[in-house]
Amino acid sequence: MNISDFLQVWNRAIFKLGNQTITIAWIISLALTLVLLGLGIIYCKKFLRNWLLVKLGISRGNSVVISTLLTYGLGAIISVIVLQIHGLDITSLAVVLGGLGVGIGFGLQDLTKNIVSGVTLLVENKLQVGDYVEFSGLTGYIKEISMRSTIITTLDGGDVILPNSTLTTNEVLNWSYRDFSGRIRLPITVAYRSDPVLVTETLLYAVHKHPAVRREPLPRVIFKGFGDSALEFEVWAWVDRIDNALTIKSSLNFTINYYFRQAGIEIPFPQQDIWFRNPETLRPPAPTSPEFLASPLDDLNHNNHAPGLDGSTCSETLPTYSLRECLHRIPYFQTCNELSVLQIIQSGYRKFLPRHSILFQEGEAADAMYVLLSGEIESFSHKLNRRIKVYQAGEMFGEVPVLLNFPYIVDARALTDCHIFVIPKVQLETLLKVAPYFAEIVTQEMISERELYDPVQQKLEELGLFKTMEQKDVLAWVRTRVKELLSLSSN
DSSP: OOHHHHHHHHTOEEEEETTEEEEHHHHHHHHHHHHHHHHHHHHHHHHIIIIIHHHTTOOHHHHHHHHHHHHHHHHHHHHHHHHHHTTOOHHHHHHHHHHHHHHHHHHTHHHHHHHHHHHHHHHHOSSOTTOEEEETTEEEEEEEEOSSEEEEEETTSOEEEEEHHHHHSSOOEETTSSOSOEEEEEEEEEOTTSOHHHHHHHHHHHHHTOTTBOSSSOOEEEEEEEOSSSEEEEEEEEESOGGGHHHHHHHHHHHHHHHHHHHTOOOOOOOOOOOOSOGGGGOOOOOOSGGGGSOGGGGOOOOOSOBOTTSSBOOOOOOSSOHHHHHHHSGGGTTOOHHHHHHHHTTOEEEEEOTTOEEEOTTSOOOEEEEEEESOEEEEETTTTEEEEEEOTTOEESHHHHHHTOOOOSEEEESSOEEEEEEEHHHHHHHHHHOHHHHHHHHHHHHHOHHHHTTTHHHHHHTTSOOTTTOOOHHHHHHHHHHHHHOOOOO
C-alpha cells in the first residue's frame, strides 16, 4: 500500500453525523484532543488544589471544592468548543443525545445519582476533606471527594470507598463540622457502700489531671442511677481533639482506676445471693493440722504504688484530705449539707501551686475565684509597693474583681506549696444564681475584707469603677454592686 492509498483510507468517510463527515482521521484527532484535554484538567486540578489555592490561604476542604468545580466546569466548556471545532453541530447532536440519554439513564441510574450527589456534596460544602466523620459504624477522616465517590481513611489506616449517594441519603455525624472539640463520656460503676460525694470528688480530681481535658466547659460527673449491683456514674469531659477520644479514654481509665484504689473505692462485679437447702452438708471438716491455718497470702509483699503506663511507678498520690472535709473546716461552709458541698465541688477543680509561683498578676483579667486549701498566699500591690494580705488555709480570695468585672489589682504569690480550689468565673456566676447560700457566703467574705479595699481605693478610682465624689464608702459601694449584679439582699 502506497501513501496515496493510505491517505485514501485515512480520509474515507465512515458515516455522516449531521453535516459532518466522520473519518478515521477525524476520530483519531478528536480522541487525541480529548485525551490531552483530560490530562490538562487533571494537572490543572492538582495545581489549583495543591499550590495556588494553598498560597491564597484557602483551607484544604474549600480548595478541594473550588478546584473540582472549576476544573470540571472548564473541562465541559472546552469539550463543547472542541466538538464545535471538529464540525459537530451541538444543537442537532443534543436531540440524538437526549434520546440516547433516556435509554442510558435506566442502565446508569446509580452512576447518575452518585454524580449528582457528588456535585451536591461539593456545592453544599457540609463535608470537607480532612473532616472526622462517623457513618454506619465507620469512623475516619475524609481523604477525597470526587464526582462519583468519597474515600474515607479509617482509624485502622484502611481506605473505604463510598458512593456519594450513601452520604447524601443517610445521616453522617461530622465531629469536625465547626472544630474538632467534643465531649467524651466514661461510664463508671462503684460499689453500693461507696460515698457518692467522695466518688464525685475523686473522678473530678482524676479527670482534671489529664492535659487533654478542657477547663471550659468544666468536666461533669453525672449520677445516673442505681444499678443491680452498683451505683452508676458517668463522667463528661470536653477535649480539643475528639478524634483522639479512644486514647484519651484509655488514659483516663488508668488514672481513675489508680485514684480509686488510693481512695478505697471499689469497682463492683455482678452479685447474686444463693441459698442452700442443706448448707451443713457442704461444710468441710475443721482442719486439725497447723499448716492449714496459715494463709499463703501472708508471705506476699504488696506494693502500694500503682504502675504507670510506661511500667514505672506513679509517685503522685491523692491528697490525704478530701475537698469536702476541707470545705467543712471553713467556717462559711460548716452549715452546708452534703448536697450543697457537692454542688460547690462540681463547680471547680483542685490545683497545686508550688512555692514562689505566681497565681495571677496585677492587671490581668479576673477569671476565677479561689479557696485556699493549704499553704499561704500573699497579695502584693506594686503600685503601693507593699504587701496587702497573707491568706491562710480556709480563706477565699479573688471574688471581688471577678464579680465586679475589673482586673486583678494585686499580685497573688505562693509563699509555700499550696493546694487551692479554683471556681472559674462562668461557674461562679452560675453557682451564685442557683445557690443562695453560696451567694451569701461570698457576700459576707467580700464585706469582711475591709482592709483589702481601703489600700486599693485609688486603684479602683483609676479604673473608673469607684468615683470618690459619688460615694466615699468603699464598703457600701461593694454592697451596692453585689446587689445589682447578683440580685442579693445585703445584711
